[in-house]
Amino acid sequence: MDYVEQINLENKHKLQILLKELPKFCSDFFRYLDTRNTSSRTRLSYGYDIRLFFEFIQENNPVYQKMSMHDIPLKVLDEMTPVDIEEYLSYLSYYEKENGHAITNGEKGKSRKLSALRTMYNYYFKKEFIKTNAPSMIETPKKHKENIIRLDKDEVAELISVVESGNSLTARQLAAHQKTKYRDIAILTLLLGTGIRVSECVGLDVSDISFKNKGMRVVRKGGNESMIYFGDEVADALLDYLETERPLLEKKALPEQENALFLSLKYSRLTTRAVEKLVKKYTSAANINKKITPHKLRSTYGTNLYKETGDIYLVADALGHKSVETTRQHYAAIDDERRKLAGKFSGSIFHED
Helix, strand or coil: CCCCCHHHHHHHHHHHHHHCCCCCHHHHHHHHHHHCCCCCHHHHHEEEEHHHHHHHHHHHHHHHHHHHHHHHCHHHHHHHHHHHHHHHHHHHHHCCCCCCCCEECCCHHHHHHHHHHHHHHHHHHHCCCCCCCCHHHHCCCCCCCCCCCCCCCCHHHHHHHHHCCCCCCCCCHHHHHHHHHHHHHHHHHHHHCCCCCCCHCCCEEEEHHHHHEEEEEEEECCEEEEEECCCCHHHHHHHHHHHHHHHHHHHHCCCCCCCCCCEEECCEEECCCHHHHHHHHHHCCCCCHHHCCCHHHHHHHHHHHHHEEEEEHHHHHHHHCCHHHHHHHHHHHEEEEEEEEHHHHHHHHHHCC
């Protein structure tokens, strides 16, 4: 079983447990999602979002508060009005879990949860199990354009320099750094040099890498395979890691883990959370005053590729976006910069050389 199959199996198991908690009628909806070729991650995410909706109902409705969530009847969907849905979205702005932990949601979080709700309602409405569709009457929370957070060239150089030298790391961090320096350089160089997702990075096996073609087989979001090509910097960083540190880690790895490209000091496949911590550790040590995550390294790659080529379709393909419109929206700010440059250039028409 490869990494993607393992993750899918884990997600399906988590959803099975979740369905025992959700209202009985939800099983039909999730069976429908499965037939629509949605990813296991998407279905699980829908499950958590929909559970939150029913938790809100129980918290605010005395009738359903007295019964278990699993016994809530389908008629509850018809009982919800557009105003109720608006109250739910307002509730999402700030609420507390049973352990007192506070949760907040901005426009992006609210939009995602409303989307899950709409998909569920649409299913039951089209099947004529319900007569009303309150979420369809609610406008999607307006998303404000966010500036793309990315690393400048000098920041990239400083980041890699810190990983190479170990400067500014604590004594405890240095102890681990002595065993994982080349691995960490390879990970950061790979993320910056190809723009792959962190989940795609940790899912790589050694057999996925082809130095002859300078490419790697990546399982994209949604399960599609793609060949991603890399340059000399990435190739050199991967070779350094494969020839020095990885053989030592592989010796103690479990049989089901030994094919993983990136291994942890616990001799198992590195997790996405571990890479997130790794990026945070080194950007902090490099005194980079930006909130940099693995996704921001992906943005750095995408931004540089778009600036170099101006080809939005190439960027969309390289990043594995299903729709070029997703890419266009994300890099709209760069388009504005290019338009301003065009405006300045037009002024040269009125001046002689």
